[in-house]
Amino acid sequence: MERCSRGHMQAKKRYLILLSAGASLLLLFYLGGVQLPAASRSRHDRSRNGYRSDQPWPHFSDPLHPFLPWDQTDTEEYNLHISPRQKRDVNTSVYRGKRCRMDSCFDFSLCQKNGFKVYVYPQQKGEKISESYQNILSTIEGSRFYTSDPGQACLFVLSLDTLDRDQLSPQYVHNLKTKIQNLPLWNDGRNHLIFNLYSGTWPDYTEDLGFDIGQAMLAKASISTENFRPNFDVSIPLFSKDHLRTGGERGFLKYNSIPPFRKYMLVFKGKRYLTGIGSDTRNALYHVHNAEDVVLLTTCKHGKDWQKHKDARCDKDNAEYDKYDYKEMLHNSTFCLVPRGRRLGSFRFLEALQAACVPVMLSNGWELPFSEIIDWNTAAVIGDERLLLQIPTTVRSIHQDKILSLRQQTQFLWEAYFSSVEKIVLTTLEIIQDRVLEHGSRSSLMWNSHPGGLFALPQYSGYLGDFPFYYATLGIRPYPKFTAVIHAVSPLISQSQPILKLLVAVAKSQYCAQIIVLWNSDKPLPAKHRWPTTSVPVIVIEGENKVMSSRFLPYETIVTDAVLSLDEDTVLSTTEVDFAFTVWQSFPERIVGYPARSHFWDSNKERWGYTSKWTNDYSMVLTGAAIYHRYYHFLYTNYLPTSLKSMVDQLANCEDILMNFLVSAVTKLPPIKVTQKKQYKETMMGQSSRASRWADPDHFAQRQTCMNKFASWFGGMPLVHSQMRLDPVLFKDQVSILRKKYRDIERL
16 A cells, blocks of 8 residues: 555656656747747847847847837837738848858858959949949949959849838838849849848838848948847948948047036937837936036928927927037037937938037947947947936946047048048948958958048958057067169169169168169160169069059068169159158058159139148158058058059159158058258259159149049048158258268268
């Protein structure tokens, strides 16, 4: 009897264990636990810089609506507007390629043969295209990535306008689904990039584009972390149709004020939505507004029927709204609130960046623009919509040193990546290229510090110390020697020619490592015994195609960081060479040298002018006698378009101007002139020599033309005026010449 009772109890225990295990499994299934590994991977993959609302405890979606996009709920209003079939189409479109990553939805083999080349589909007859999308396509077609041959392409961009997918918009392109599917190269979107600024429509503003994107990558504004595919999609900023195509306006920060506080602590001025998505945060801003240092203004006065729907606060809000000028607020506030609108992104974001007004983000779930590469914690305050009332206290607690740092970074990011459509598009392409060429991708420091990723090309070197921009950050100095590159265009006839005198003077410099003579003359190379004997190696290189741009090729024989660029008829003493190099070591990212020139705006002709007049103002140092970093040879050859280099070669002129444009565009700084020396050319050159092109009356006119052609490509004038000249210590002082280090310079 006792044995029977014990057996019964054991059976009961087994039953209870099975029952509890089953209940646990049901609970896990109910909570979405079956999907936890995938969700975990997704969070881990995501960029660390975009906004995250993740809490330490896993976030589980509503189990009753597991297939709806994150910003939709199955309400009566939602069902009135969306049919079951439309719901199904939306979910299929948004989620079909949800798991796409570079290794699963991108064909790397297309990039191995010809590198990272981008093909733009030919524009189809009768297809309307917005100005903004035309600017995007023009940027790609004018870039070094472009190819007109689809067989050479690594990436494909549609000519069909996909920017505005709001069905209520006049820019909306109908029947896009059929048009795209009929493209012969579509291949389910593989290796395609789709640009989009607006998706969805009233009232839910989903992220559906209205067609199946397949395996294509998205470069999308207002994209949520929920739908963003890490290291596959690219989050871009929302920009207006008036955003400049090239160049772009500079940031508004002209100087730093200490302490860095402005008239207002926190400002916002914009629409208030009474109902619907995006209305909650803006409707609550009045709780924080104090009309003193926190000025948060909203208006209901937008849309056709605003008066029908206005609430009790509208009239008061509208009156307060009209009292303040938006630009005055923007330029005089320390922080600018950037709440979400109907969509996650807002024009206020770029406006705040340009104005050096630190953005305070209030848009939960927004994948911030270029979050894959930009550390937004160094330029913005990431807030939480649910903690709106804590925002004023939070920004007041930020130390003034941090505010100054944040403000400076807003200016760098604006000018490096956001100030024009061109920069936004090129940044997008460079991000994708870094993924394709993983071994040659940029580091976070290159993206987040001056001059930025667009000018720091990883194909040059994987070591930051090889670039001129990072010496201070790394705590190192450039190599203490230079390579002289003498550009020779005249045949070697006499032993008294200026080039031989120059070669001897440069070779005597204590800082000279080697001399390269670039032979661009039509005559054959002189015999070795014709060159003078020197204490440093002299290497003679036959110029490639005998063109002007060949003087700036990245020759492997240049082993030093510094390049002393010289024309064959330049007159410099050893002392002058030594002093110029000593100065350059303190300014390795700039051009340092002797012959200075300037530019000006000719208001009568409405064009840029070039002048060689001797004044106290200059913006260029010609490369006939200048020192700069060898990286600029690589940048000149690989960054500048073929059209500009071909122009230089055809004219046999302006290569020095183009190099100055490039370096100033990179550094945002002027070159540096050393000593008061004005004449740097040998005056005894025969007029029949090619080197006497300076005497050609067309030479000056050509340089005027070059200035304007270059300014057009750069989208503005990058040259910066300067009145600074660096002389040796005690230069011209009334003291004994024996006390001066560079005493020979005073005699010249």
